[in-house]
Amino acid sequence: MHAYVAAVGDTNPAYPASADDSEGKIAPPAFAAVYALFAGSGSLASAGIAPSRLIHGEQQFTWTRALRIGETVTSQGRVADVYRKRNLQFVTAEAVVKDEAGEEVCRSRSTILVLPDPAEAAAGAAEEQA
Amino acid sequence: MSSGAGTTLKVGEEVLDLEVTHTREQVKAYADASGDQNPIHQDDEVARAVGLPGVIAHGMLNYGLLSRAVTDWLGDPGRLRRLSVRFSTMVQPGDTVTCRGTVASVDEAAGTAVLSVSMQNQRGEKVLSHGEAEIAL
Numbered sequence: 001m002h003a004y005v006a007a008v009g010d011t012n013p014a015y016p017a018s019a020d021d022s023e024g025k026i027a028p029p030a031f032a033a034v035y036a037l038f039a040g041s042g043s044l045a046s047a048g049i050a051p052s053r054l055i056h057g058e059q060q061f062t063w064t065r066a067l068r069i070g071e072t073v074t075s076q077g078r079v080a081d082v083y084r085k086r087n088l089q090f091v092t093a094e095a096v097v098k099d100e101a102g103e104e105v106c107r108s109r110s111t112i113l114v115l116p117d118p119a120e121a122a123a124g125a126a127e128e129q130a
Numbered sequence: 131m132s133s134g135a136g137t138t139l140k141v142g143e144e145v146l147d148l149e150v151t152h153t154r155e156q157v158k159a160y161a162d163a164s165g166d167q168n169p170i171h172q173d174d175e176v177a178r179a180v181g182l183p184g185v186i187a188h189g190m191l192n193y194g195l196l197s198r199a200v201t202d203w204l205g206d207p208g209r210l211r212r213l214s215v216r217f218s219t220m221v222q223p224g225d226t227v228t229c230r231g232t233v234a235s236v237d238e239a240a241g242t243a244v245l246s247v248s249m250q251n252q253r254g255e256k257v258l259s260h261g262e263a264e265i266a267l
Contacts (some may be wrong), residue, residue: 003163007156008194014207030211033190034164051168056189058260060214066207099131109214 004031014066022069031092032061036095036108037076048077049114057090058111064104073097073105078107089114137241139233139267145229146247156221160191162255172227182265189219190260196249199229211242212264219255227251231263241267 002016005028011017016025037059043077045051067073074097081092091114141169150156154172159234161167169176184259193215201207221227247261 003159004194005241007163008191008198009150009156010198010201012198012207012214026207028194028197028208029201029207029213030190033194037190038186056217058188058214058216059193060212062212063210 001027001031004028004034014057016069025069026066027069028045028060029063031067032063032097032106032108035051035067036061036097036106037071037110038080050117053117055113055115056110057107057113060109062109064106067099067105077108090104135186136218139235141233142195143242144231145233145245146199146203148195148202148229148230149226150195152221152223153225154185157185157187157191157223157255161229162192164188166188166190182220184222187223187225192217192227192249195227196247196258196261197227200231200245200247200265203231203267209266210263211266212262213247214260215247215249215258216258216260216264218259219251219257221251227257231261234262236267238267243267 001016002021005015005017008028008030010028012028012052014026015028016022075092075095077095079091080094081089091112091113095112096104097108099105161171170180171185171188171207177185184203193213197210197213200210200213219247221238228248229247229249231245234244234246236243243265245263245265247263248256249258250256
C-alpha cells in the first residue's frame, strides 16, 4: 500500500509512508482500484474477454468506511448490464467489497467499452469479401 | 480558497488545488503498485499497435490523483463517501493535469455535500468529466 501511496504522490499522514509504517494507518479511498476493481474485470475475463479489448469509460466507488492496514476483504464482482450504444458494445461491471464480519465497506460500478475481438473482426471482413 | 476541514461550505465555492505533471516513472510506479501491467501503459510499440499515440497513463491513476485532491482538501480521507467520473481524454507522459471542483449542493440535515469535480490537461481538455464527489460534512 505504501507503493500505491508513493505512486500517487500522497503524503497524508493517515496512510503508510513505508512498509513498516502500519500502526493505525488506513488505505486511501482510491486504493479500491486494487482490491475492488479486479473483481469486476475478472468477471469479464472469465466470460472470455481479453483485458486488451477493454476501455474504461466511467468509474464510481462508494465507501462505507476506511480500511485499516491488515484487514482482509472479499470482493465479489458481477456483470450487471450489457448493452449497445452507437454501435459500440458496453458492459456495466459491479463489485461489492465486504470485511471479515460480512459488512459492506465499498462498492464499485464501472462502465467499460468492449472493443471488437480482432480475430472475429478479421473473419467478418473476410466473409464480406467472399 | 478555504480548506474543507471544519468550515461552512457555500454552493458555488471553488475547492481543490492539485496540479501534477505525468512522467513515465509515475506511470510505471502506478503499474507496479496497482498490479495493472497492461503494456499500453509502458511500451510505446504496443500502444501504437492498438492505435494510441504512445503510452498512456492509467485512467485509475488519474482517478487516484483526483481522489487525492479531494482528500487533501478534506484533510480526513474517511469523509469521502463517493467519487464518480467519466474518462474523457487520454493522458500521456509530459502532460500536466489540474484538478478543479466547486460545491454543487449542501445537505445540512443529512450531513453531506456534493462537489462537482473534474481534471483537465494543459490544453484545457477535460481528462475526467462528469465528476461528482459526495463528502461528509
